[in-house]
Amino acid sequence: MGVVCNWESKVAEVEAFRRKTMSAAGIQRRKEDEGQRRNNLFGYDDEEDEGNKLICVTSGVSYLGHALVNQLLLRGYSVRIIVDNQEDIEKVKEMEMSGEMKRRRKSNIEVIMVKLSDNVQCLEKAFEGCSALFHTSSFIDPVGLSGYTKSMAEIEVRVSENVIEACTRTPSIKKCVFTSSLSACIWQDIAQSNLNHVINHSSWSNESLCIDNKLWYALGKMRAEKSAWRIANEKGLKLTTICPALIIGPQFCHRNPTPTIAYLKEYSLIRSEIN
Template identity: 50%
Template sequence: MRILPRTENYETEFEELRLSIDVSTATKGRKQEDEKWFKRSEKNIYDYDLDQDNAKIVCITDGLTFFGRTIVERLLLHGYTVRVIVNTPDDLERVRAMKDETAKFHGRIEEVSAKLTETESLVDAFDGCYGVFHTSGFIDPSGVSGYSKYMVEIEAKVSENVMNACTMTQSVRRCLMTSSLLACLWQNSTQLGRRSVIDHSSWSDESLCKDKKLWYALGKLKAEKIAWKIAEDKGFKLSTICAALVTSLNILHHNPTPTIAYLKGGEEMYGNGVLATVDVNTLAKVHVKVYEEMNKASFGRYVCFDKVITGEYEAVELANETSISLERIRGDKYDFCEKDLTKPFCLSNRRLSSLMSTTYPISCLES
């Protein structure tokens, strides 16, 4: 997650950073100014000379978070060269440390300076890459849960910038965006039938998110929707991973703000049967697999989880894993066994299961 800088000298620091980094991605065959915001023609898409080496170059919008670093490591194992966006001197130092830790991959991590709030900056960063992993998000330290109402529009705007930059960069063929299961599961149960299935076709109710002040869910929802709109309008390949709460050993130490923000409304999710988690390594593997399958026209929206918290044992386990109070996860009034059929919703990741060709859990049987 990227923290919004509040210092007055940020622009100066960033400009110094831009000058200090050897950006080897000079624009190649850039479209003329008056063509940038129009749908790419078939000729424009394929007139960029990409060999097999180019196809293994990708850019990640945030490779410095706990989850982002896990994806970078997985991509390196699969033979990719990974370009990591930096926008502060501290980011640059962290990339250098990452390079030292992954020296065995022979310099296949590159840093490139860019602002996620500026489309032109992203075009320069993406140029020469075959694909983009949009993993970034923003946090606001002043928010109660680290994610305030103010962040919703910022998240959506960055998503818009990334997608527009992808469509404007001739080398980029596809984008994989990390969304959230929260963009699917906040639905009004009174308007749905009993045991409604939530899957890749489900979208959270925007009004419900606003009424409940679920800003993190609303930010992910709006960011994903604008990404799909641009992809559909411009004929660009996009896939999104709607990930459950990311877990790992000592997750709160590595990823405190997203974990806390995700669990706002946790007891209601638990009561509805949709509080789910996914291990960070599993999620990274899914990202690489989905990205690689996109060249076979297997692109779209995928729900990703590996466990649903359905009873006291799982709730206690999650509380211990995240160091968050049990009451915040399941409250006091919800306590039912795994086979309780009174829950209004159940989750399905059948589409991802089919793609991965492995047995992934489905939290209810579908007729």
Template identity: 35%
Template sequence: MDQEKSHSCCCVLDASTYVGFWILKKLLSRGYSVHAAIRKNGDSEIEETIREMEATEERLVVYDVDVLDYQSILVSLKTCNAVFCCLDSPEGYDEKEVDLEVRGAINVVEACGRTESIEKIVFSSSLTASIWRDNIGTQKDVDEKCWSDQDFCRNKKLWHALAKMLSEKAAWALAMDRRLNMVSINPGLIVGPSVAQYNPRPTMSYLKGAAQMYENGVLAYVDVKFLADVHIRAYEDVSACGRYFCFNQIVNTEEEALKLVESLSPLIPMPPRYESVMQGSEVYEERLRNNKLSKLVEAGSAC
């Protein structure tokens, strides 16, 4: 990171989400000033922690925002050079939340287009925006060119996937129309410290259809600390562009499935047959590809 960027200001919206909170912490540790834009979703533990941090961290300012209130977003973006857009529903996803998230994404991007200081939008999406369709089991490679099918998601009530897909597409369309510099990060299931405590309902929303993801080689997870680093790298690297699939591990064996279940305890109960000994040996073909992310992490990036 160059010296100029180390003194720049970034907005994290919504900083009280699990991913947003870790991005905020990483930015502060790297010398950035941060506007923590928090949606009023009740008194969550993460929100309380951020407000306590504001009292002792001079480079942190907290803003209350409503993503449906365009003006409140504009206030939080003032003087910022970048925005990390991390919209997520703390209550999980249903059909109504899909519409709210799409409208929120549009308002954030539109607000960025009305500011003079924003240099880049780093949009946090999901792998679920890309992996759901009828023929997923026959497709060899699932990468950044892929999108989930809207009708398939609606028919199967995959509201998390639908929200992430529609909001990301809306953000991309508006960013291109306004000629804004945007990068999207599409993480797998997010795991990390106390994820079951701080991010339970979004986690369970992601996992709807987990058995089908697993059998089709598209169930993957990512550590939240690594994910936060990737978001910041996408901002700092001037050549970063387009979409980036982000995951540490594809779950395609029963051993990996067990590790994932253990990391999410007590959200997901341990299957009885695994309590004493592992059984089964079936291995499913991996279909996800994240070669583009590897190039970004290693040093360069590619469109």
């Protein structure tokens, strides 16, 4: 007989995990120094005025997107946020009014509404003038808890192809940082693989395994990242991909209840497969 955990226990579990991760990493940050750091995120010279650099962020109202936008603003970058509906535009306005988005004196925020699944020409226009792009937009549901379907996986791939293709056609875009997922790497045939195998740049989830087990999220992320690398290599775009296992931070549970539980469910599934 299984034990049903209530919502409060799940929140406590995520919070405990967050605290343990933060302490293990030895992260110490002084708020008053936050806006003074000048990290060269994109390799610009220190003498250059970063406030004149415009960075594009897709889905800037998501948990990851919002955190990223804030860090860019605090470092003096101007940010163009890409959203796909009017509701997200209102969210950006609310964040600005509430002070959730903090900026330095020369930093600016622009918001453009365009669907990433639209034709590439629309995205080219949206990206024009930006020197780099962070692609953070995706459906977040590792194990189908809220209905991540095969069709969503197909949309994920199409969006990835559109975004990277648009970057290669936009002269001002020099670099792209693409958010993938560890799910794109870890779903492999355990019976035929070494359990001590280290996940690295050559690791990809097994496509047949994902399809047979209806792991549409993993399938979508894997195909999307592969498509991104294919286009970037063909067109000469400087691309970096990150494959986070779990994105977490202050207020994550309250802002993202569905993906939080979905991630916990996925980890339970992985443990049961290994054991």
